[in-house]
Amino acid sequence: MPDPSSTAAAHVPSDVSSGPRATIEDVATAARVSVATVSRAMRGLPNVAAATRQRVVDVAQSLNYRPDPAASRLAAGKTKTITVGVPSLNGWYFSTVVAGAEAVCNEAGYEFQVIGVGSHDARDRLLDDRYHLERRTDGLILVDVEPSDEQASALARRGVSLTTIGARIVGCPSVQIDDEHVGRLAADHLIGFGHRDLGVISGLDDDPMNFAVPMARRSGFFGGAAAHGITLGDEHVRNGNFGVDGGRVATAELLDAPRPPTAIFAMSDEMAFGALMELEHRALRPGVDVSIIGVDDHEFARVVKLTTIRQTIAEHGAVAARLLIEAMTVRATDAGVDYVPPAHQPTVELVQRTTTGPAPTS
Incomplete structure (x- = not known):
């Protein structure tokens, strides 16, 4: 999602701060930018236009937004790392998904790493018990990489939470459009x-x-x-x-x-x-x-x-990261008896511009 160049003030509902804690996605929606841009703007990183940065800061203040301390405390355990596995380390789609996930992980106090999983063999090596993934990460997001049910179950037994984007695995949160x-x-x-x-x-x-x-x-x-x-x-x-x-x-x-x-x-x-x-x-x-x-x-x-x-690709990554952290929280508090992993299905929208039109008559 590109940074809008407009300096017009974003619409912020007046009663938001009195409700549930605002999330980084709430700020992104109200400021009309991606979650990755919110993360960069709030942390003072480069490559954010001055007007965009100010708009994000203003919206965050209006929403009384602040990082979730509970998630930050959770990150104090184990490896303090979340991993994202993608079929390709190149390409706009995967880099945009990763940016969305990274913003939420940074907000929650996690280190973040990205690995390439470009084949079934690479997937199997990553998830094999001998790789000891549990020593390297607390949670795993797989993007368009589908593990077997047994591999997913083995990860859970070893204490690694799993969330998928583009696939649905029994017992794991997922993000997948139709x-x-x-x-x-x-x-x-x-x-x-x-x-x-x-x-x-x-x-x-x-x-x-x-x-x-x-x-x-x-x-x-x-x-x-x-x-x-x-x-x-x-x-x-x-x-x-x-x-x-x-x-x-x-x-x-x-x-x-x-x-x-x-x-x-x-x-x-x-x-x-x-x-x-x-x-x-x-x-x-x-x-x-x-x-x-x-x-x-x-x-x-x-x-x-x-x-x-x-499709709001960066937000898919953000939602997946938030679902993963939620699942990790459930596991850490032994509250998993009644936990039903959510299957989130984002909406899509047809955007008509000028590259489509009536069929030629001759």
Whole structure:
């Protein structure tokens, strides 16, 4: 989420301070910035505009926000560390999730570390008893890395709390959007403009983690198309490897097909950026000659006027970290008998800009 440049005062409800303790997410919402920006602003770190920093400080004071002392006391035990495991250490999506989680962990007094878990073998090594993860961390957030039920149970027995983003594991808190719904939203939007020839830019050519998100979004898109009498198959899909270059290559392949699409659903904004580059190379107008819709609402999406399905990615990381700390608190106080790990499903929102429009008439 980009830092807004506006210096307009954020709306702060007058009675907030009399209610429950304000969280870092409350401050981020009221100040219209990400949780990571709140964390940087409150700690005086660089790369925060002066106006944004002042707005965050003003909102925090108005909400009577302060770090949670109970969480800080909890961090006084064991390793004082929380770990996040991601399939890739590169890429905007994962870095944004990590920033959100780190802000909450810093607030709670934890050291924070990020590790790459790019294959099943890497996952198994990390979670193996012989790695002694319990000596290195108090809690683990896995982002688009799905452990087995047995691995999750073994972690619990060893005293390591687990929260997942993008997957649901029995007995563990989770944060996961409805990816089939994302696909249906994209299909309904494009078909609503009259498009019948559709293309899809999916995920990875070779996915060692069996990443479930692309298949769920494909299922939703295909199902949404079928509801309108449009049948799609493998020939309508190209893999873009969740990157700009991959998105451009995939778009070229779709447009060179015998019956090219008039509208393309890219499963990430970064792949959609590549699609827009290919349209420009061919002198095709987005939203006129070919419509493009992405997913995420990347900070540059509004710059290129990309229609997208917004998910609040930094907040996913923040929520996951808060759920993890809550689970660790329950374990530390022996209050787990009645504890039901929450499955948090954030909402998504279609954001229409200019890269989608009516199907060409000729």
